[in-house]
Amino acid sequence: MLGEALWAQRGAYDRGASSAAEYWGAVAGAVGIEQLSEDEISEVQRADDRYFLRLDPAARSLIHDLARNQVRLALLSxxxxxFGAAVRRADWFEAFTLAVISGEERAVKPGREIFEVLLDVLAHETGECRSPRRSSSSMIARRTSTPRRRSASTPICGRATAMSTPRAPSTVR
Structure with missing residues (x-):
């Protein structure tokens, strides 16, 4: 019952269409809990983040080996x-150059838009220019609810973006 409740509203939560209070309130309601306090919402969110931040030791080792060998890593989730805020604080995230998180972008995999955002960020990171392939973008800076729109003819060049969180590979142990 709890598992079903967790996943029933997860798509909207991961898409940024519902807040933590709305998501966890719906989960609680589905299992017979009338209301959660702000502290309870924070507590279950931290537990959820911890669950999804766990890494298999072999995966952790591989990530750090790649970073030590100057392979640039990007996280698309x-x-x-x-979770976007939590992942950027995770000890293993230091191996990554950037993260693009669906809840921050209001777009999810496997939809095309989230991959377009990733390509935009990577183009910025490498200093390349890229012409958008779609008519508009809803690239949204972290913790902002207002989309920034651009024309399909506007090239993406050297524009800073909040999704990019540079990490120096030399900091990886």
């Missing part, structure tokens, strides 16, 4: 805004 269907996850909530809260």
């Amino acid at each position: 269907n996850a909530s805004e809260s």
Whole structure:
């Protein structure tokens, strides 16, 4: 019952269409809990983040080996805004150059838009220019609810973006 409740609203939460209070309130309601306090919402969100931040030791080793060998890593995840903040604080994230999180972008995999955002960020990171392939973008800076729109003819060049979180590979142990 709890498992079903967790996943029933997860798509909207990971898409950024519902807040933590709305998502966890719906989960609680589905299992017979009338209301959660702000502290309870924070507690279950931290537990959810911890669950999804766990890494298999072999995966952790591989990530750090790649970073030590100057392989640039990007994280693209269907996850909530809260997870986006938590993942950037994770000890293993230091191996990554950037993260694009669906809840921050209001777009999810396997849809094309989230991959377009990733390509935009990577083009910025490498200093390349890229012409958008779609008529508009809803690239949204972290913790912002207002989309920035651009024309399909506007090239993407050297534009800073909040999704990019540079990490120096030399900091990886």
